[in-house]
Amino acid sequence: MTQAFDARAQQAVLESRAETALELARRLGADACEVGASVDQGTGVSVREGDVESVELSRDQGIAVTVYLGKRKGSASSTDASDASIKSVVEKAIAIASYTGEDPASGLADAELMATELPDLDVHHPWALDTDKAIELALACEAAGLAEPGIRSSDGASLSSGEGVRVYANSHGFLGSQRGSRHSLSCLLIAEDASGMQRDYDYTSARDPRALRDPAEVGRSAAERTLQRLGGQRPQTGRFPVMFDPTLASGLIGHLMSALAGGAIYRDASFLCGRLGETLFPEWFSLAEQPMLVGGMASSPFDGDGVQTRNNRFIEQGRLASYMLSAYSARRLGMQTTANAGGARNLRLEAPLESREALLSKMDRGVLVTELMGQGVNGVTGDYSRGAAGFWVENGQIQHPVEEFTIAGNLAGMFQGLVGLGDDIDTRGSIHSGSWLIDEMTIAGS
Template structure:
């Protein structure tokens, strides 16, 4: 095999490339000003990565990537135009600015359009420890993937494999605007995963496991990932359904964060100003039990989504999203904030690191506390109505009796209403899944409808 690496940015090279991207952004802002734009903003990015996939002991794909992009947005008063390119030649950059200006001249005025307020721009840029590139050669990545899959397939009950993968990526980005703001970011992300199949014929079950982190040292060992994938897959063999009824439902940590995702969707500015959310006018109201809390920590060192500024250059800060069970604020960028008559919450581009406070122990202790009910480890489908909050999704997992796993469960639907589900959360575990910027343990909802065999 030819030697292929990620093309990882060396430490000095990455800083040099950031300065080059910063220089490009400044030239583009000057061109926009020269063409009559009253405001402008530029986003520049450059990404490098390596992605390897193997299956049944053979290499399937080896992909090395090197991508870049330049996006320009200009404002003529309150008329907006945007254009983008991946070509860094001066003629292409000039044409991109000209295209954005032409678009702006033909759009309608929008009272909420424009840059975020200049007074809100970030001025401090601490080192948040998000840059840990991995100089991974393709043959080494293949070896890691093969070792991961082999460890999983060592279990005689594993009949087949959907493969194993190893991926690494590094990203450089610059955001600048005509307020004089310029922000630079370096970030890395790595992952190893495996998906396996157990059983035969109609009795086949598929599951897997993966590890992801911003630093190679934080990843689980490939063999441990493979063994965990096998354990999870074999545990699903010979599933049963359940009679329809109402039972406590414990969402395992790896799926519990989807509940927080539904909350975020409902309190995001876009859903609110379109009046397409079941949580309209909910800021300041009690949505959860009085012990429940979610904090956003964008300045967390070594966090998966840490940054000193949001997608508009607004300074981020630690703040509560939910405190004492009460929704403290919405999730807003400047545009949605203006549409709602509010101020941005420095969430242009999304939330940063969310921490859901625990009030319970690990998963075994939560199972013991629940006694009898359903442990959900897999969710399927998109049966969530953002306007009404109605929730209905296919699910798989395990039936729990006397605090212990009794048998695997498949082919069921769990249903409820998110507002009611939030209000009846009984516990959040300490078994935090660290693979997401939404950091939560397992979440126990007191009662939901489970639809299976009657």
């Protein structure tokens, strides 16, 4: 195992280093400065067919400094946070700034926006887990999956556990820091029948190790998902309803947020440019973030600019209510920051929910998608085309697995065509969503 990680001590060290960098930047003539520093430590093990494949013990640290000379900006970073390295990083950042052109939008976020409420959001739960115990848990997960009739072999089970500290400080006098942890366990299995081999997986992830699912349950679930894929066929080509499994529906929200990001908007590189106030979804659909959620996977009281985070509503009763803005992108657009430097935090849907059975019945005939392949999403036009696998639905009932087909549409049309959301919410990430039923997409199969 790696040496013991004292998060509080590391936090104090990083805060001191950040203050050292700020003071040095001031003495070297910077008009303003901001510093980000972090340290992370983790353990990861992987097993396959009952044998240990790898044990990884990691420790990473870094410091990044951005200085401003008027409206000129320079940034430099290092994985060495010693005093000598900090001095070098600050000097390089100032040298870079002296050569860059002026940018009217450049600079720190306004001082009055700095976070003043910095509560403990309960996101740090270290796991006193030695290597032998980690291997034991991964082996138990895999063994449970392999024990299921019909499973041929394993492509491995993995367990990871990590914790870290991040610090942000700037020359407004703001200094914020946060300790955090994340733990996960996964299993990938292989099954085979006359039609060929199939594989699938399942996983569990949480801030607090006590919230992880039982390893045997994860293994059995991975086996069940794998066995369900045997006998896959190509679906017929046509226009059909498509239902996205919860594990994939969060990706649709991710595409939406990428299109809402200020950087894409001011570059005129999003299909949502100039569409504030327009109706994108049915009126029963709203989307909000809760960055101060206690225990949330992405909770933080301050954003990457040091701005106090707040609840934001990006979609309000179907309408595009807000873009996702940092201080810089807000200035470029002549707007106000939404405290989203670094992205959105803990996205939650607000809408009527239905059971999976009810959604399948509403679909009647179409495809339930459980796997997507490829990167065929164009954020500029909204065009969407991806390889897929899943299940064919007839008369509201799953009939058989389908594979080797493509689903295609346009995100704007898909959002407008949302006809139902499932109550089968996947809570493992920062985006919580159930299944999405889209009224119609193009299926290219046989």
